Amino acid sequence: MIIEVNQAPVYIVDDDSDFRESLAWLLDSGGYQCRGFASAEAFLEAYQGEAACLLLDVRMGGMSGLELQHQLLERDYLLPVILITGHGDVPMAVEAMKNHAVDFISKPFDDSQLLALLQRVMAELPQRFKRQALRHQARAGWAELSGREREVAVLVAEGLSNKALAEALGISIKTVEIHRSRVMKKMAAQSLAQLVKMLGTLAQP
Amino acid sequence: MIIEVNQAPVYIVDDDSDFRESLAWLLDSGGYQCRGFASAEAFLEAYQGEAACLLLDVRMGGMSGLELQHQLLERDYLLPVILITGHGDVPMAVEAMKNHAVDFISKPFDDSQLLALLQRVMAELPQRFKRQALRHQARAGWAELSGREREVAVLVAEGLSNKALAEALGISIKTVEIHRSRVMKKMAAQSLAQLVKMLGTLAQP
């Protein structure tokens, strides 16, 4: 059997230490580097935004798995979340999936199925975190834009030329050029394509 | 009470005619234009891709709601699907949400809750179908591109200038310009921004 070593760690959050350990054993055997947390609060305190995958128990003392997932969304962390529960119901599962969980698994589950799921998730981790980085950059830049600059940014990303923009806003091409230049600088965009992508990440939740 | 008339129709697919009618009554009272279908097959035959919202029963004779949802995904229809079921289980709900259902509702449900959900869905319909149109345009254009043109298209959308592209591919700037021009023409993109957005819709499932 070939054991691959995956660089990105898997974080297990569950207040049942036995379950954490048995899950850790499974993941170790799959070649994953993993670390356990006994509560959602402990994880939130330790997590710094690095690329990883999260295995999350729904029912826990203190903050529940769903609440933790919501917290991560609010902090704009796009790390993939797999929820695990002993006694889940439909509304709970729907809520989790609405909040962009990768999967919602009921115990007991098939070990090989979880490993297969993790493999898929790990494969798309780079894309996910590239997207997260772009989104954070976009948020930071957008916050620095003035009102007029935001208007210009949106229309530039719509594909309008400076000329068309000037007509649309009723100002001179020169002024558009200046706004546009400031937009690119403040958003730290190296190209129009990157600006378009950044604004795209802001448009979608 | 103010009754709004929403232009986009709501399609109800359920093999229980009583339920279809009671649901239609509810939606009428909410100002929605709606139409019922007795089976998934009947709906698929009638649907032409127009903007709409879909209320879908999970259990039906013939094709199930989940199967219909899957069919719509395969045909690249991005119309919003709300699944309704009498006896749903967790895996079923998870599967539906993975396939981009807007919601998964168990009977009996609260009427006002469904109306509120529909209001949200209808509000974002224009965005959704703009995105679908862009995606279809992107697929059609992409199919016509040659191998080299696809390479160029990807790198252009990454933000590379013609000069950088020429160096990356080891060809002259002139040739890059020609490929790029053909890409824009075949993809029917009016601007670089639109090309970037189109390739973005292809990248995501």
Next chain:
DNA sequence: TTTTCCCTAGGTGATAATGCCCATGGACAG
């Protein structure tokens, strides 16, 4: 073999974008 498609590349000119200088007037905080 001839036709067709793809990739290659140069020339010329028009249009667009970018970066640098300059400046004016309003609004708002200190």
Next chain:
DNA sequence: CTGTCCATGGGCATTATCACCTAGGGAAAA
């Protein structure tokens, strides 16, 4: 009242992009 930010706009030079023309070589299909 003065400094700062914002929006406005002109000039000038460089680079980029794009649209039109030209054309050769290779590969695959008819």
